[in-house]
Amino acid sequence: MQLIWKLERALIRDILNELPEPKPPYTTLASNIKNLEKKGFLGKKAYGNTFEYFPLVSQGAYGKRSFHQVIQNYFNGSMANVLSFMVKEKGISQKEIEELQKLIDNNFKEEA
Structure with missing residues (x-):
């Protein structure tokens, strides 16, 4: 969530690029992001098969x-x-x- 607040709007790739080494696998990060969305912490906007995520909570x-x-x-x-x-x-x-x-x-x- 810290990175999403910092970036304000981000693709999973953007978040991954901000993480320090060793970076988690893309699929692991995507799963965590989807869980945050399901819990109502993140919203998303679709661009084809790609999603841009943004915070819904302060x-x-x-x-x-x-x-x-x-x-x-x-x-x-x-x-x-x-x-x-x-x-x-x-x-x-x-x-x-x-x-x-x-x-x-x-x-x-x-x-x-």
Whole structure:
């Protein structure tokens, strides 16, 4: 998706050319692009047997959906589990914990 947002409109060949070595096989990339289209992330315009793909969702909307899926799939839908993982596995600093607490506190103040 990053490359499609960057290119705005692209053929599979264009996307393949932008990828670093080792490049995936054309058919693998085409399959991934078609899956993104089926999920509603990409649109396409036909030029004979060739398709030009373009994004249907913004980076923000895509990121939000992906983040929610990670929370559901890997953390049982629990933000507490996410934060616990960050603290235990990623070495989050005391300063970062304090910043997170401020964000949480400010969010609750805005909702009240």
